[in-house]
Amino acid sequence: MRTTLRKAARTLGRSGTASAVLLLVVVAAALAAPLLAPHDPNQGNLLDAYGGPSGAHLLGSDGIGRDILSRLVFGARTSLLGPALVVGISLLVGVPLALAASWYGGWVDAVVARVFDLVYALPGLLLAVLTVALFGPGLTPAVAALSVAYVPFLARIVRAAARQQRVSPYVDALAVQGFGMLRITGRHILRNIAPVVVGQAAIAFGYALLDLASLSYLGLAVQAPTPDWGVMVSDSDALLKGYWLPVAAPGVLIVLTVLALTVLGARISGDKPPGYLKRRRRSAAPPDRTAVGAAA
Amino acid sequence: MSTEPLLELSSLTVDFATEDGGSRTLLAGLDLTLAPGEALGLVGESGSGKSMTVRAITRLLPPAATARGAIRFEGRDVASMDAAALRAYRDGGVGLIFQDPRAHINPTKRIGAFLTEALRHNRGLGRGEALARAEAVLAEVGIDDPARRLRQYPQEVSGGMLQRVMIASVLLAEPRLILADEPTTALDVTIQREVVAILDRLRRERGMGMVFITHDLDLALAVCGQVAVMYAGRIVELRSAESLHERAAHPYTRGLLGSRPAIDARAPRLTAIPGRPVSAFEAGPGCAFAPRCAFATRACESEPPQLVPFEGGLVRCARVEEIHAERTDKRTSKEATA
Numbered sequence: 001m002r003t004t005l006r007k008a009a010r011t012l013g014r015s016g017t018a019s020a021v022l023l024l025v026v027v028a029a030a031l032a033a034p035l036l037a038p039h040d041p042n043q044g045n046l047l048d049a050y051g052g053p054s055g056a057h058l059l060g061s062d063g064i065g066r067d068i069l070s071r072l073v074f075g076a077r078t079s080l081l082g083p084a085l086v087v088g089i090s091l092l093v094g095v096p097l098a099l100a101a102s103w104y105g106g107w108v109d110a111v112v113a114r115v116f117d118l119v120y121a122l123p124g125l126l127l128a129v130l131t132v133a134l135f136g137p138g139l140t141p142a143v144a145a146l147s148v149a150y151v152p153f154l155a156r157i158v159r160a161a162a163r164q165q166r167v168s169p170y171v172d173a174l175a176v177q178g179f180g181m182l183r184i185t186g187r188h189i190l191r192n193i194a195p196v197v198v199g200q201a202a203i204a205f206g207y208a209l210l211d212l213a214s215l216s217y218l219g220l221a222v223q224a225p226t227p228d229w230g231v232m233v234s235d236s237d238a239l240l241k242g243y244w245l246p247v248a249a250p251g252v253l254i255v256l257t258v259l260a261l262t263v264l265g266a267r268i269s270g271d272k273p274p275g276y277l278k279r280r281r282r283s284a285a286p287p288d289r290t291a292v293g294a295a296a
Numbered sequence: 297m298s299t300e301p302l303l304e305l306s307s308l309t310v311d312f313a314t315e316d317g318g319s320r321t322l323l324a325g326l327d328l329t330l331a332p333g334e335a336l337g338l339v340g341e342s343g344s345g346k347s348m349t350v351r352a353i354t355r356l357l358p359p360a361a362t363a364r365g366a367i368r369f370e371g372r373d374v375a376s377m378d379a380a381a382l383r384a385y386r387d388g389g390v391g392l393i394f395q396d397p398r399a400h401i402n403p404t405k406r407i408g409a410f411l412t413e414a415l416r417h418n419r420g421l422g423r424g425e426a427l428a429r430a431e432a433v434l435a436e437v438g439i440d441d442p443a444r445r446l447r448q449y450p451q452e453v454s455g456g457m458l459q460r461v462m463i464a465s466v467l468l469a470e471p472r473l474i475l476a477d478e479p480t481t482a483l484d485v486t487i488q489r490e491v492v493a494i495l496d497r498l499r500r501e502r503g504m505g506m507v508f509i510t511h512d513l514d515l516a517l518a519v520c521g522q523v524a525v526m527y528a529g530r531i532v533e534l535r536s537a538e539s540l541h542e543r544a545a546h547p548y549t550r551g552l553l554g555s556r557p558a559i560d561a562r563a564p565r566l567t568a569i570p571g572r573p574v575s576a577f578e579a580g581p582g583c584a585f586a587p588r589c590a591f592a593t594r595a596c597e598s599e600p601p602q603l604v605p606f607e608g609g610l611v612r613c614a615r616v617e618e619i620h621a622e623r624t625d626k627r628t629s630k631e632a633t634a
Contacts, residue, residue, distance in 0.1 A: 105359065106359070168399070169394065169396070169399040169400045170399065170400050170401055170402045170403075172356050172400070173392070173394060173400040173401065174402070175356065175386070176354050176356060176386050176390070176392045177386065177387065177413075177414050177418075177465070177469065178383045178384065178385075178386040178387025178388075178414065178418050178469075179383070179413075179414075179417070179418075180379070180383055183417065188402050188405075191404060191405075192402065192404050
């Protein structure tokens with residue numbers, strides 16, 4: 001267990017490990033919300049309206065006296081559920097399409113790839129706004145629209161990685177052992193490109209979270225009384241009255257979570273942390289003291 | 297010959313579409329017959345079409361290549377098999393040993409998973425039984441501590457051992473025909489002999505047929521009953537391994553035999569066949585070997601020779617009778633002077 005963790009930390013690097021820890025904390029908070037939240041997220045005491053941080057309300061309270069920390073903890077649930085659905089549905093649709101396209105090649109691949117390009121050209125937010133205009137605001141239409149929009153974001157990467165595997169000699173060897181397309185793509189190709197898929201999914205999760213928060217901020221996705229980070233940021237009343245904490249706290253959380261997802265996704269896909277090469281080179285060849293002295 | 301042949305190729309031709317819309321012939325009308333349990337050597341230089349033959353037999357040709365002619369396995373036409381029949385044919389019919397095991401085994405799976413996947417998925421064996429069988433066959437191909445090897449990843453073992461693993465995987469499937477595409481080219485010479493010996497023994501024990509592809513004529517002679525020498529996508533000589541040494545008739549075969557260093561003498565310089573090997577599409581209208589042949593006449597370069605019976609084998613050379621006569625003349629005159 002210990003060595004597994006240490007190995008994971010080494011592959012992820014410092015920033016990746018920090019991101020993973022932060023995300024674990026957020027997910028744990030969402031799961032254990034009723035246990036962690038000090039107050040009912042929807043029950044306010046008007047006497048506490050815009051109360052600053054105190055022993056009872058660590059992050060203060062909002063305009064109708066609801067505990068901000070509790071709303072953040074419960075808000076993690078809706079804020080994470082939406083992107084989880086978006087990424088899940090996109091993967092379910094996009095990965096089989098991408099694998100089939102890379103396997104069969106030819107016109108199948110051409111058609112699928114062009115459809116991906118076409119959908120990729122549509123901005124996800126615009127599609128979501130259109131859907132909401134048709135079906136009315138709510139989390140379901142927003143998630144549905146974003147799910148479609150995120151298919152190419154995931155599937156294009158999967159297709160490229162799978163094509164590379166498809167022409168590997170081991171795939172021919174498997175075919176000549178009598179295995180069919182489903183087994184080779186599902187059990188071998190997908191498995192071998194898993195880091196790319198998971199990494200890209202993490203990055204997509206961050207973007208979807210941001211998109212859904214934006215939609216909720218505009219009042220198009222999650223609706224007002226429900227605790228949600230995007231909804232909380234839209235509390236313009238607090239800002240107008242000069243109270244920044246009710247808006248800044250969820251805003252910072254959104255930024256940190258999306259940042260962590262992006263960094264972690266990049267590390268999982270195999271991108272090296274910035275400065276990696278420089279550090280490597282330095283450790284590989286110890287600096288020549290005389291040269292440094294001469295330069296200085 | 298009362299029994300049905302295991303594998304029958306008749307005028308197998310493979311064309312390769314080029315980028316500019318043209319096409320290049322890589323295999324030009326191959327006829328071969330293999331009886332069950334027999335071994336046939338396919339010998340030739342790079343580009344002679346050996347690997348394309350194997351790829352055509354297993355229907356693994358690259359998308360740009362098209363095969364014409366017939367490939368019949370146990371009487372069934374391979375080209376017209378549907379997906380299910382093709383999978384069954386590849387599962388228990390043919391087994392392919394690749395030249396480079398490192399590239400042809402999924403590096404992210406353990407050796408045990410590689411060896412048992414076909415048994416479990418295609419044959420419905422349980423995990424325990426499949427692993428036990430894999431372990432037994434690994435021991436048979438001469439791998440020490442097979443239980444430990446099953447838990448290792450491909451990159452944790454040497455190339456020679458991995459090639460044995462690949463051979464074991466083919467033996468586990470118990471195919472009626474083994475296709476060995478230069479199975480030992482990537483190995484050290486010392487290990488080469490050992491691996492070939494194991495393959496040869498286990499094949500004989502199990503009564504499997506084999507097409508053994510190599511550019512090493514001696515290796516083919518050691519393990520095959522019949523040897524087909526290929527040049528530029530055609531068979532130029534086909535005869536039994538025993539008679540090839542003494543009775544090789546085609547100038548190319550004789551050139552190959554002559555270019556090997558003698559084991560008991562120092563050679564200051566090895567004999568070589570002048571020129572370079574050509575592919576089928578580069579060959580002229582006549583005999584493909586004519587530009588490099590010491591016996592070629594003008595007629596050789598314009599008139600394509602046919603594969604004709606000669607001294608118990610088949611030879612594709614228009615002048616084979618004359619060359620042979622010359623040779624016997626020389627020999628008798630030498631004997632006369634001696």
